[in-house]
Amino acid sequence: MCSRRGGVSVGGVIEVDGLTKRYGAVSAVDGVSFVARPGVVTGFLGPNGAGKSTTMRILLGLASADSGQALLSGRSYREIERPLCEVGALLECAAPHRGRSGYAHLLWLARSHGIGVQRVREVLGLVGLEDAARRRVGGYSQGMRQRLGLAAALLGDPGIVVLDEPANGLDPEGIRWLRGLLRGLAGEGRTVLVSSHLIGEVARTADRLVVVARGRLVADADTADFTGDLEDEFLRLTGGAR
């Protein structure tokens, strides 16, 4: 079981320090350092191929760094005993079994951590999937699959939440809902790291913006410090990045 910490979860710090990862000739991540703190939504921005997913995959122990490190509350992901309870993650292309229902998928995850069925119902409600819960995931729309992924990320009531492009596939109502969800998670003291290639959307939610281009860090500042047209600023920072 995940301990509930008195109902209020406090997130740990995410520390990425000098992270480097090459794939052949490609520098996917090139000496990236930043910190994401509890109570703050940190937006992780960059154009396609900038290294966002690679950084998150290393953070979550799904790829290994060539050098540098990525720590969650001072530990690597692989050192965390009950990961669902500490770090909720949504990654690109992390598809659940298509033949299972959303409910069965979450229940299977929950059981691996001794989490009860009541919490499964709670997260299904939280992401608005109650009505589709008994249907096979193979028949879900992209937005519904994204909501299921978010439900899985929140299942263990984690203090740290790492979401790769969570807005993908969501309709305008879904994007508004997601914004509220992320703000709410940070408001409860959790650490929220969320990637996107859409600066306008992330700037509406994030307190802090970390921007990468061609694997390198190009900005790390409070959202309020980005003045002027955000899209122009993003293109200037990441200019000719591919």
Ligand SMILES: Nc1ncnc2c1ncn2[C@@H]1O[C@H](COP(=O)(O)OP(=O)(O)OP(=O)(O)O)[C@@H](O)[C@H]1O
């Ligand atoms: N497993 C892999 N094998 C080879 N190259 C890879 C691999 N994973 C990532 N890359 C390369 O590393 C670079 C960074 O990719 P990454 O997926 O991290 O970018 P991203 O910022 O998430 O982009 P997007 O916005 O398109 O999701 C790209 O050039 C990509 O082709």
Ligand SMILES: [Mg+2]
């Ligand atoms: Mg990506």
